Amino acid sequence: MMKPINDRVVVKPFPAEEKTTGGIIIPDTAKEKPQKGEVVAVGPGKEGNALTVQVGDTVLYGKYGGQDLSYEGVDYLIMREDDILVILG
Numbered sequence: 542m543m544k545p546i547n548d549r550v551v552v553k554p555f556p557a558e559e560k561t562t563g564g565i566i567i568p569d570t571a572k573e574k575p576q577k578g579e580v581v582a583v584g585p586g587k588e589g590n591a592l593t594v595q596v597g598d599t600v601l602y603g604k605y606g607g608q609d610l611s612y613e614g615v616d617y618l619i620m621r622e623d624d625i626l627v628i629l630g
Contacts, residue, residue: 543612545584545619550594552607552618552625554578577601577629578618592622599629 543551555577580598585591594600602625607618 543582543617545582547584548587548590548592548622549584550580550592550620550622550625551582551610552578552600552602552620553581554616554618576604581617583622594622594625594628600625601627601629 545551578600580594580596580600583592583594583596602618602620606624607620610617610619
């Protein structure tokens with residue numbers, strides 16, 4: 542498994558929306574990059590500051606946040622905790 546360093550967080554993005562709330566099917570070319578995902582790994586923090594997010598949290602992050610990574614056939618994002626906007630309850 543991956544073990545991020547410092548204040549890095551590994552997020553597994555949720556799949557892009559396939560339909561609008563009105564039921565219109567969105568073609569692949571028009572789908573937006575997901576901005577919500579599940580935290581799957583967290584680093585130890587930086588300079589003694591523990592991270593706020595925990596493994597299993599559902600988070601919302603910026604549209605262009607994170608670095609794409611494919612690991613063992615699964616897509617992930619690696620980002621700093623500062624790139625996470627909110628933890629969804």
